[in-house]
Structure formats: structure tokens, C-alpha cells
Amino acid sequence: MAAxxxxxxxxxxxxxxxxxxxxxxxxxxxxxxxxxxxxxVLYVFIGLQGSGPxxxxxxxxALASMCSYAVVNIALSTFxxxxxxxxxxxxxxxxxxxPVRPVAPLIGKTVAAVVFALAALLLLYAAGILLAGISMxxxxxxxxxxxxLLAIIPFICMxxxxxxxxxxxxxxxxxxxxxxxxxxxxxIFFPIDGLPTFIxxxxxxxxxxxxxxxxxNAVGVPYNDIWKSVLWLAGYSVFFLAVTLWAVRREDDRxxx
Amino acid sequence: xxxxxxxSLASTASAEAPTAGPVxxxxxxxxKFGSVEALRGVSLAxxxxxxxxxxxxxxxxxxxAISLMIGLRRPTAGRALLFGLDPADLxxxxxxxxxxxxxxxxxxLKVREVVxxxxxxxxxxxxxxxxxxxxxxxxxxxxxxxxxxxGQRQRVYFALAICGDPDALFLDEPTVGLDTATRRSxxxxxxxxKRRGKxxxxxxxxxxxxxxLADRVVVIDHGLIVAEDSPEGIRxxxxxxxxxxxxxxxxxxxxxGLPLEGLVIDGPRVSFLTSDAERVLRTLFAKGVxxxxxxxxxxxxxxxxxxxxxxR
Numbered sequence: 001m002a003a004x005x006x007x008x009x010x011x012x013x014x015x016x017x018x019x020x021x022x023x024x025x026x027x028x029x030x031x032x033x034x035x036x037x038x039x040x041v042l043y044v045f046i047g048l049q050g051s052g053p054x055x056x057x058x059x060x061x062a063l064a065s066m067c068s069y070a071v072v073n074i075a076l077s078t079f080x081x082x083x084x085x086x087x088x089x090x091x092x093x094x095x096x097x098x099p100v101r102p103v104a105p106l107i108g109k110t111v112a113a114v115v116f117a118l119a120a121l122l123l124l125y126a127a128g129i130l131l132a133g134i135s136m137x138x139x140x141x142x143x144x145x146x147x148x149l150l151a152i153i154p155f156i157c158m159x160x161x162x163x164x165x166x167x168x169x170x171x172x173x174x175x176x177x178x179x180x181x182x183x184x185x186x187x188i189f190f191p192i193d194g195l196p197t198f199i200x201x202x203x204x205x206x207x208x209x210x211x212x213x214x215x216x217n218a219v220g221v222p223y224n225d226i227w228k229s230v231l232w233l234a235g236y237s238v239f240f241l242a243v244t245l246w247a248v249r250r251e252d253d254r255x256x257x
Numbered sequence: 258x259x260x261x262x263x264x265s266l267a268s269t270a271s272a273e274a275p276t277a278g279p280v281x282x283x284x285x286x287x288x289k290f291g292s293v294e295a296l297r298g299v300s301l302a303x304x305x306x307x308x309x310x311x312x313x314x315x316x317x318x319x320x321x322a323i324s325l326m327i328g329l330r331r332p333t334a335g336r337a338l339l340f341g342l343d344p345a346d347l348x349x350x351x352x353x354x355x356x357x358x359x360x361x362x363x364x365x366l367k368v369r370e371v372v373x374x375x376x377x378x379x380x381x382x383x384x385x386x387x388x389x390x391x392x393x394x395x396x397x398x399x400x401x402x403x404x405x406x407x408g409q410r411q412r413v414y415f416a417l418a419i420c421g422d423p424d425a426l427f428l429d430e431p432t433v434g435l436d437t438a439t440r441r442s443x444x445x446x447x448x449x450x451k452r453r454g455k456x457x458x459x460x461x462x463x464x465x466x467x468x469x470l471a472d473r474v475v476v477i478d479h480g481l482i483v484a485e486d487s488p489e490g491i492r493x494x495x496x497x498x499x500x501x502x503x504x505x506x507x508x509x510x511x512x513x514g515l516p517l518e519g520l521v522i523d524g525p526r527v528s529f530l531t532s533d534a535e536r537v538l539r540t541l542f543a544k545g546v547x548x549x550x551x552x553x554x555x556x557x558x559x560x561x562x563x564x565x566x567x568x569r
Contacts, residue, residue: 006380007347016377024365027401089361094417097327097357099350100378256329 007099017100017108025116035077036120039070040127046189048132057220059132063124064144064215065188070120071148072183072208075155076162076175078113083163084171087251096256110156114149121145136219143218151211154233157240158207164247182208207236278341280305280425280456281326286335288321288480295321297480298335303425303456308447310471310488311460312562318480319460320358323429326458327355339425351380354423356414358430364403368394371402372416379421391449392416393442408439415443419450426450428459432466444469464559478566491561499560500537501528502548515540519563530560 025032047062086092095105125141128134136144159175166174183189185199186208192200203209210229217223279302288296296318303309311319324330325337328344339349363371369385372394376382383391389398392412397405402413411431418426428447432440440463447470451457461467467474468488476484476491484491500517505525512520515537517529531537534553541548 007351008378008380012377016374020363020366020370020374023370024363027365086361090357090359091361091363093329094355094357094360094362094414097329097350097353097355098375098378098417099347099353099421101347257331 010101010104013100013104014107017104018111019108021108021112022115025112031077031081032116035070035074035116036123039066039073039120040123042066042069042189043124043127044131047128056134059128059134060136060140060219061216061221063128063132063134064219064221065212067121067124067144067148068208068212068215069183069188070124071117071152072155072211073179074117074120075113075152076159076179078109078116079156079159080162080166080175081168081171082109083160084166084168087163088168093255113156114152117149117152118145121148140219144215147214147218148211151214151233154207154236154240155211157237157244161240161243161247164244164251182206185209186212188212207233279303279338280307280340281458282336282338283322283325283332284336284338286322286325286332286337288318288325288330289333295480296325296332299477299480299482300335301475301482301485303458305424305456306451306454308451308457308459308470308472310467310474311458311477312462312464312467312474313477314566315462317477317566319477320429321480322477323427323458323460327353327427351378351421352424354418354421354426356418356426356428356431358433360414362402362410362413362417365401367399367401368405368413368416369398371413372420375417376420379423381422382420383422385420388416388420391419391446393446408435411435411439411443412446415446424455426455426457428457430460430462432461432463440466464562476562476565484565491565492555494561494565497532497555498534499528499530499554500534500552501526502551503527504546504548511546519560530564 043062043066047059047066050058086095121144158178162171162174162178185195185203186192186206187195187203188208192203192209195203210232213221213223213229214226214233217226223229281301281303283299283301286296286299287294299318299322301309301322311322313319321330325332326339326344328337328339328346328350331337337344339346340352342349344350344353363374366374369389372385372388376385376388382388389395392415394409394412394416397409397412402410405413411434415428415431418428431447432443435443444466447457447459451470457470459467459470471488474484474486474488474491475482484494486494503525504527507522507525507527509520509522512527512529515531516533517531517537520529521527538551
């Protein structure tokens with residue numbers, strides 16, 4: 001019998017999924033605009049102060065801070081809020097009934113989030129150069145960029161966990177309730193020295209603290225624990241991936257068993 | 258594994274299709290949700306090229322049955338097979354198209370884009386133009402999905418279900434909420450797809466829909482199949498005539514002793530089913546009852562299912 005049993009190749013699936021994610025980003029401006037504009041506005045408020053001899057270094061430091069915030073915001077929103085929405089609208093049920101391989105939407109979303117994050121970084125760089133007159137060596141720009149785009153991974157995993165653990169409206173709340181306090185506690189908005197002692201004690205255990213230190217180090221702030229931070233971020237990736245898998249399994253038991 | 262669809266099931270294959278096994282098969286399938294038994298032992302085989310209509314009241318187990326067939330849920334006991342495989346197997350799903358009762362689609366894509374996206378999921382998809390045409394989406398193809406009306410979105414779901422040129426198509430309540438004209442054009446689309454030799458499983462609580470489309474009607478109630486036959490066969494299972502008339506001051510007692518079923522009295526309006534309309538009317542006329550607006554019609558599928566499912 002000629003009834004051959006075949007499944008579709010993976011890469012066209014991934015390409016189609018990635019293209020769809022880009023289209024969504026380009027069309028949903030209330031989402032994309034927030035991811036791009038909010039860090040920019042924050043940067044204008046807190047990143048441009050100071051003059052005199054220390055100002056140049058402060059400006060670089062503040063730019064790296066805001067870039068860290070922008071990247072984490074995009075990872076958490078893209079994954080947390082979108083995944084929760086897809087579950088809420090039962091789009092996931094339709095997808096599950098098709099022969100799409102689950103890894104394809106995952107890769108598509110990741111590529112889109114990384115490119116989105118890159119766009120946000122470039123916008124902040126432009127603001128830094130134009131408004132604060134920042135001038136950095138090429139390798140400083142380069143290091144800041146690739147470090148942040150690589151360190152986005154644990155936050156993508158975290159966003160995924162949020163998306164699977166909360167509903168569509170809960171996810172927006174969860175992302176903001178996590179992102180803002182975590183940013184403050186990690187010294188992203190204000191230097192960590194000014195924070196209350198108990199927060200200072202917690203800070204080294206937060207993933208954003210480590211992302212921040214890698215970013216500041218890229219623009220010239222001395223930091224001796226680079227590998228320790230890399231390990232922390234890797235550990236957080238594994239942790240949130242495990243939480244996500246657990247949540248996916250819980251979802252399977254509830255809705256698809 | 259060149260052919261996993263036929264040989265292992267050849268023994269259960271129907272007489273009409275001796276060379277190919279059933280496209281879908283449920284074998285004594287049970288499904289419990291907590292303490293609720295949604296399916297209590299359903300066995301069914303859908304043959305290649307057949308359109309099977311699942312009929313039954315809400316909560317009868319239709320959607321649960323379809324969920325087992327497409328692998329969205331797993332039977333608590335018994336088996337579900339799709340092309341002889343586990344329904345969740347990607348090889349089985351690659352030959353299957355599905356329209357779910359409630360599901361989302363990417364709202365920020367244009368119709369044509371979402372069809373193109375879903376085409377990448379299938380090994381041998383139909384050309385996008387054919388899909389758009391078969392689903393009647395020509396004039397909407399460059400619109401965003403979020404700007405479509407309910408009926409137009411339903412066409413998109415249909416397009417997504419057929420874009421992979423599936424051998425088996427599952428439609429769960431596909432015309433809920435559509436107006437009559439849209440429903441009829443949807444039926445034409447389903448018939449068009451069936452002419453390609455495809456198997457289709459449809460659930461509906463619109464009886465005219467099953468009547469218009471199905472080769473075989475499966476009536477399901479309380480998680481059990483209560484009847485299974487051609488639409489004509491199902492109709493033969495119940496009293497032949499539907500009688501209605503107006504009789505001011507009518508009471509159920511006044512009709513006691515007559516051979517009728519499914520009596521409904523709504524003010525002066527009386528309606529019931531009977532296998533002997535002549536005798537009932539003769540008796541009433543003999544009593545000197547004056548009735549108006551008399552209607553006598555052959556009972557349809559609707560009445561048949563009402564009787565088969567105990568009037569729920």
C-alpha cells in the first residue's frame with residue numbers, strides 16, 4: 001500500500017513560526033511600543049544626571065542598567081504574557097491538535113524575543129550617545145550587547161514559567177510584580193549601596209543582580225565574580241526550565257489527559 | 258514502517274473497505290473526569306471516505322469522544338486509534354485536520370498568513386490558493402483575523418483544518434452560532450471536501466446538519482451510543498408522524514389513552530408524535546372536539562433523537 005506515513009520537516013515550521021512572531025511584534029504596538037519605549041523613558045529620567053569628572057562613567061553605568069532592565073522586561077513579557085494569552089484563548093489546544101512540533105513555536109518565540117531585545121538595546125544606545133554623549137570603545141558596546149542577549153535565557157525560562165503558572169490577566173500582574181521589585185533589589189534603578197540591609201542580603205541570590213553585574217562589567221566596572229554570575233544564571237535557567245516542565249505537565253493532566 | 262495504518266487492524270476492517278483498516282477507532286472507550294463518567298464504553302469505527310455525525314444533547318459525551326479520537330485526551334479505559342496509531346502520534350496527526358469547538362487563532366496574522374503558517378505543519382499541504390478558495394475566504398484573505406466576524410473566523414478554522422490535505426477531518430460543532438445561509442455554505446464546503454474521498458467526523462446538535470451531511474448518525478447520550486444508523490434508519494426508529502393543532506381548553510387528561518408520545522401542551526397549542534395519526538384524529542373528531550390549524554408532518558431526525566435520548 002502506498003499510504004506512506006510522513007511528518008513535515010522541522011525548519012520550515014520554525015521559519016513560519018518565527019515569521020509569525022515578528023509579524024505579531026510589528027502589529028501589536030501597544031505591546032512592542034511598551035517594551036521599547038518604557039526603558040527609554042526611564043533612562044531619560046534617571047540615566048542622564050551628573051556632570052563633571054565622574055559623569056562619563058555614571059552615564060555608561062546607567063545605560064548598562066537600563067539595558068539590563070529592557071532585556072529582562074522583554075523576556076518576561078514576551079514569554080510570560082504571550083504564553084498565558086495563548087493558553088487563555090485556547091490557541092494552545094488547536095496547536096496541540098495539529099502535527100506542529102512543540103519545539104518550533106519555542107524557537108520562533110526565542111528568536112523573536114532576542115531580536116526584539118536587540119532593537120531595544122540599539123534604541124537605548126542611540127539615546128545614550130545622543131543625549132548623554134556616551135562614548136565607548138567598540139568592544140565595550142559589543143560585550144554589553146552579546147552578554148545581555150545571552151543572559152536573556154534564564155529570563156526566557158522564567159517568563160515561560162510565569163506564562164504557564166498564571167492566566168492572561170494574572171500574567172501581566174505577575175510580570176510587573178516580579179520585574180519591578182527584582183530590578184530595584186538588584187541595583188538596576190539605584191545603586192545597591194543605598195538599599196536596606198535585608199535587601200542587600202537577598203540581592204546576590206537574584207538572577208537580575210548577576211545579569212546587572214555582567215552588564216556593568218562590560219562597560220568598565222571591575223567585577224571579579226564573572227564566572228560565579230554565569231553559573232548563577234545557568235542555574236536559574238535550569239531551575240525555571242524545571243518549573244516550566246512541571247507546569248506543562250500539570251496543564252497536561254488538567255486539560256489534556 | 259511503510260504502512261502502519263492497515264495491516265494490524267485488517268481483521269476489524271469493515272466489509273466495505275476490506276483492504277484498509279478504519280480511519281478512526283474507539284474500542285470500548287471510557288473516560289472519567291473525576292467522578293463524572295463522560296464516556297461509558299463507546300466502540301466505533303469510521304471507514305475511509307465516510308462521514309459520521311455524532312448527535313446528542315449537550316453533555317452527552319460528543320466532544321469527549323472527539324477529543325479521544327484526536328488525542329487531545331486519553332481514554333481512562335479502552336483504546337483510541339487514529340490510522341492504527343496512537344492519536345497523539347505526529348504521523349497520525351499529520352494526516353488529520355481538526356476544528357475545535359472553542360479555540361484561539363493568532364489574531365494578529367492575516368488570513369492568508371495563518372493558513373500559510375499551518376501549512377508548514379503538514380507534510381503534503383494543499384496550495385494556499387486552493388485552501389482559501391475551498392473555505393470561501395477569497396475576499397477576506399488579506400484581512401487580519403481579529404477583524405473578522407464570527408462566521409468568517411469559522412471559515413478560517415475550517416481552512417486550517419483542511420490545509421494539510423488530511424485524510425481524516427474532525428469538526429466539533431462547526432456551525433454553532435452561524436446564521437442559516439452561512440451554515441448552508443459551510444455544508445457545501447464540507448461536502449466538497451468529502452468528495453475528495455476524505456473521512457469526516459462531525460459533532461453537532463443541529464439535527465438538520467447531521468441529516469444533510471452524514472452517511473451514518475451516531476446518537477450518543479449519557480456517555481453511551483444509543484443508536485447508530487443512516488439518517489433515514491434513525492428516523493424509522495421513531496413514531497412516524499408529528500401532529501400539531503390548536504384546541505382551546507385542552508388538558509393532558511383529555512388526550513389520555515391515545516397512542517402518542519412526546520406530548521407538549523403550550524396554551525391552546527398541542528403537539529405530539531404518533532405512529533397512528535389517523536386513529537388519534539378520528540378519536541378526537543368522534544368526541545366532537547373542534548380543532549384548528551392542524552399540521553401533520555413526517556417526524557424528522559429531531560424527533561427521533563428526542564425519543565432516543567429520552568426527551569432530554
